[in-house]
Amino acid sequence: MKHVDSHCATFQLALEVLGKPWCALILNSLQGGPFRFTEIRDRTRGPADKMLSGRLKELEARGLVLRRVAAGPPVRVTYELTESGRSFGDVAQAIERWGRGLKPARVRQKKRRRAP
DSSP, X not given: OOOXXXXXXXXXXXXXXXXXTTHHHHHHHTTTOOEEHHHHHHHHOOSOHHHHHHHHHHHHHTTSEEEEEEOOSSOEEEEEEOHHHXXXXXXHHXXXXXXXXXXXXXXXXXXXXXXX
């Protein structure tokens, strides 16, 4: 496996995006899109509308999400991942695999704290 330099600008940029609350969840929920705002809100089950709207704008500005407006009435706005955004699917799977390995360690640590 290739070593990743944690001081590398691209590594830090990726962490900057994923470190913001809700960004990873939003990117993951958009897999298989496009989706309307309310569908994204329902799929993420968490961020307030203002937060979700702000994060979608940030992800759009970074070229990870594409916002499409279809003329109405009613006007229909959908969001979908760009090619760069879709590549997050592989990252999400890797994080999930890594997280499965962390879960038992966290449980063991809690048990040790409770023991006298």
